[in-house]
Amino acid sequence: MFTHLFRYRFLSLVRNKEVTFWNILFPLVLGTMFFFGFGRFVNEEETIDEISMAVVEVNESQTAIFSELMKQLEDSDSLFQFEVLAKENAETELEEGTVDAIIVLEETPSLIIKENGITSSIVKNFLDQYIRKQAMIEEAVLSGNVSNIEQIISEISQSQDVVNEKVLGKGNTNTYAQYFYALIAMCCLFASFQGAGCVNDIQANMNVLAARKGVSPVSKMTMVIPEALAAVSIQSITVTVLIFYLKYVLKLELGEKTGLMILTGILAGTFGISLGFLIGCIKKDFDTKIGILTAVSMLMCFFSGLMIVTIKGFLEQHAPFINRINPATLITECFYYLNAYDDYSKYITNMSILGILTIGCFGVSIMLLKGARYESI
Amino acid sequence: MSNNVVRVENLVKRYKELIAVDHFNLEIKEGEVFGLLGPNGSGKSTTLHCILSLLKYDKGTIEVFGEKMTENSYHLKKDIGVIMQNVAVFEELTVYQNIDYFCGLYITDKKKRKQYVEEAIQFVGLEDYKKFLPKKLSGGLLRRLNIACGIAHKPKLLIFDEPTVAVDPQSRNKILEGILELNRQGATVIYTSHYMEEVEQICSRIAIMDKGKSIALGTKEELKQMIKNSETVCVEKVECNDEVIGKIKNLKYVYDVVYAEKELKVCFSGGNHNVIHVLDLLQKEDVPFGRVYTELPTLNDVFLELTGKELRD
Ligand SMILES: Nc1ncnc2c1ncn2[C@@H]1O[C@H](COP(=O)(O)OP(=O)(O)OP(=O)(O)O)[C@@H](O)[C@H]1O
Ligand SMILES: [Mg+2]
Numbered sequence: 130m131f132t133h134l135f136r137y138r139f140l141s142l143v144r145n146k147e148v149t150f151w152n153i154l155f156p157l158v159l160g161t162m163f164f165f166g167f168g169r170f171v172n173e174e175e176t177i178d179e180i181s182m183a184v185v186e187v188n189e190s191q192t193a194i195f196s197e198l199m200k201q202l203e204d205s206d207s208l209f210q211f212e213v214l215a216k217e218n219a220e221t222e223l224e225e226g227t228v229d230a231i232i233v234l235e236e237t238p239s240l241i242i243k244e245n246g247i248t249s250s251i252v253k254n255f256l257d258q259y260i261r262k263q264a265m266i267e268e269a270v271l272s273g274n275v276s277n278i279e280q281i282i283s284e285i286s287q288s289q290d291v292v293n294e295k296v297l298g299k300g301n302t303n304t305y306a307q308y309f310y311a312l313i314a315m316c317c318l319f320a321s322f323q324g325a326g327c328v329n330d331i332q333a334n335m336n337v338l339a340a341r342k343g344v345s346p347v348s349k350m351t352m353v354i355p356e357a358l359a360a361v362s363i364q365s366i367t368v369t370v371l372i373f374y375l376k377y378v379l380k381l382e383l384g385e386k387t388g389l390m391i392l393t394g395i396l397a398g399t400f401g402i403s404l405g406f407l408i409g410c411i412k413k414d415f416d417t418k419i420g421i422l423t424a425v426s427m428l429m430c431f432f433s434g435l436m437i438v439t440i441k442g443f444l445e446q447h448a449p450f451i452n453r454i455n456p457a458t459l460i461t462e463c464f465y466y467l468n469a470y471d472d473y474s475k476y477i478t479n480m481s482i483l484g485i486l487t488i489g490c491f492g493v494s495i496m497l498l499k500g501a502r503y504e505s506i
Numbered sequence: 507m508s509n510n511v512v513r514v515e516n517l518v519k520r521y522k523e524l525i526a527v528d529h530f531n532l533e534i535k536e537g538e539v540f541g542l543l544g545p546n547g548s549g550k551s552t553t554l555h556c557i558l559s560l561l562k563y564d565k566g567t568i569e570v571f572g573e574k575m576t577e578n579s580y581h582l583k584k585d586i587g588v589i590m591q592n593v594a595v596f597e598e599l600t601v602y603q604n605i606d607y608f609c610g611l612y613i614t615d616k617k618k619r620k621q622y623v624e625e626a627i628q629f630v631g632l633e634d635y636k637k638f639l640p641k642k643l644s645g646g647l648l649r650r651l652n653i654a655c656g657i658a659h660k661p662k663l664l665i666f667d668e669p670t671v672a673v674d675p676q677s678r679n680k681i682l683e684g685i686l687e688l689n690r691q692g693a694t695v696i697y698t699s700h701y702m703e704e705v706e707q708i709c710s711r712i713a714i715m716d717k718g719k720s721i722a723l724g725t726k727e728e729l730k731q732m733i734k735n736s737e738t739v740c741v742e743k744v745e746c747n748d749e750v751i752g753k754i755k756n757l758k759y760v761y762d763v764v765y766a767e768k769e770l771k772v773c774f775s776g777g778n779h780n781v782i783h784v785l786d787l788l789q790k791e792d793v794p795f796g797r798v799y800t801e802l803p804t805l806n807d808v809f810l811e812l813t814g815k816e817l818r819d
Binding site: 130133137140141142144145333337338340341342343344345346347348503505 | 521555558560561562578580581583584586588590592593594595596597598599603607608610611612614655
């Protein structure tokens with residue numbers, strides 16, 4: 130029975146035009162479009178060897194701390210070159226292009242840049258780090274604990290080196306790779322439509338085929354498990370093809386750990402299917418279910434920062450638990466962690482949460498499905 | 507232990523305000539071809555769905571093969587074949603695969619299944635279409651596929667819900683003959699339709715449904731005896747005056763005479779030589795007339811008399 134049901138579900142999914150389009154072709158097409166849009170940056174070999182910054186000193190205590198940092202960084206042959214200037218001069222230099230950015234050392238240091246690009250994002254990143262650690266530095270200054278200050282400053286400058294390395298081509302965590310991670314995540318969430326289809330096709334009040342199956346001597350559970358696995362298999366093949374396509378056809382540098390990326394994709398796809406299961410159990414017509422599903426996955430993607438990048442950081446500050454359980458965030462982060470860190474602990478945490486969510490969705494759906502009889506067909 | 511294959515007692519099914527099935531009773535014996543006849547919306551499909559435990563119902567008991575039928579009565583469902591009113595096949599699977607899929611839900615033995623599927627294909631005459639996808643089949647062929655999917659596993663009880671909608675007369679006859687053949691092979695059949703000719707042609711017993719109620723039950727002869735009319739004599743192109751019509755009304759067994767547009771219809775409630783009596787009288791009165799024919803009552807007349815409306819839409 131298992132192979133019988135699996136085989137035919139698999140066959141009808143593969144032959145279903147909508148499934149083939151949305152689950153297989155669409156991500157490939159979108160990936161290709163991304164590639165021609167900005168994919169070339171992902172592989173950009175060109176490195177930036179120097180970023181020159183004008184420093185405008187306004188606030189005294191800021192100046193004191195920052196000059197320490199400047200010294201450290203200039204010694205450690207980092208990218209950054211600093212030049213202390215008066216505000217007007219700095220602005221003319223920025224205008225002429227002799228400096229890439231201006232740091233104004235007010236009470237809260239601020240940044241003036243001319244245009245957005247890799248350079249400015251590095252500078253932004255650097256200043257953000259600095260501001261975040263600033264409280265610690267001030268504390269150390271007040272308590273006169275010089276060794277502490279040194280340590281913090283060297284932490285900033287070191288992490289800066291790591292970031293530089295990553296952003297400038299050697300590593301894989303540049304902004305552009307993020308788009309492709311998000312693409313893979315989206316592809317996995319699309320699998321939810323298949324999950325909803327599976328569940329829909331065993332609810333007799335949903336369509337004639339389901340009613341027809343409902344009068345056969347096969348229980349809903351016996352029916353739904355092989356069908357769900359067929360959907361999982363298709364999704365796994367899809368995500369593997371997508372990852373191979375991005376890595377080996379478009380030759381994007383998305384990281385070395387292909388095997389683990391595929392594993393992540395498979396788990397993510399299985400989650401997508403389980404989400405579809407859950408929403409498929411809602412007592413509404415199929416179009417409504419698909420509507421809800423689209424809205425839910427869009428919302429997840431939105432909170433993961435697919436549309437507005439800063440949203441994730443905002444949530445991290447105000448409602449961090451959303452980031453911990455938002456599947457779209459979890460999935461993109463998994464890819465990011467795989468390639469940004471050698472340490473697997475964060476990756477494993479995220480994968481586990483995703484796994485628990487998957488089991489949860491399946492579990493609740495099974496409870497909802499069991500023993501349902503229908504008021505009307 | 508009775509030999510009732512299906513027993514329905516006091517079934518009530520409501521859709522919100524609407525009572526779709528209203529205290530319905532039914533007993534189907536082994537080996538019967540049982541007809542459920544009723545106009546659109548009379549509750550035929552709803553009744554079948556309740557029997558199959560697809561639908562919740564408000565009241566009543568339903569037994570199949572002598573056991574209470576529930577959602578989880580898989581051992582009972584194993585012996586039932588259902589042909590739904592709406593075609594239920596997979597768009598993505600071929601004719602052969604569709605039949606094999608449904609057959610496989612009942613028959614796990616592969617060799618046996620293969621044989622059964624081939625037999626079902628032959629039965630509905632789809633040999634030349636095995637590799638076709640449903641969307642390439644015409645409406646009638648699609649109906650035949652729908653039937654094949656329901657009968658392939660050789661069930662003991664077959665339930666057909668208007669299987670011949672949109673099927674041309676030739677294929678329809680083939681299907682009806684096929685159903686009788688399945689019955690000869692031992693299957694008990696429930697057949698619903700709003701075509702009285704079909705039901706008359708194949709069913710040994712018939713229940714007539716209207717507005718969720720069973721309004722008459724019996725063999726077609728029994729049903730026809732339930733009504734007053736036994737024969738209607740029609741005379742065309744005839745010129746009658748009121749006097750002649752009065753005389754006709756006085757003939758034995760006549761209970762109604764309709765004369766309109768030079769056509770005379772005389773309704774009898776019995777008697778054996780009614781035509782002769784009418785013609786004798788017309789000749790005696792020197793009334794010229796054209797074609798003469800007599801009509802025996804149909805199930806439509808039964809329906810008309812019992813409900814006051816036509817069975818046909
Ligand atoms: N899902 C539903 N919700 C509400 N009312 C329904 C539903 N299904 C059927 N009905 C109503 O119940 C009544 C019986 O419908 P049913 O389908 O059983 O009739 P039927 O005899 O099979 O008719 P047909 O010959 O058209 O198939 C109809 O009045 C119909 O409008
Ligand atoms: Mg019906």
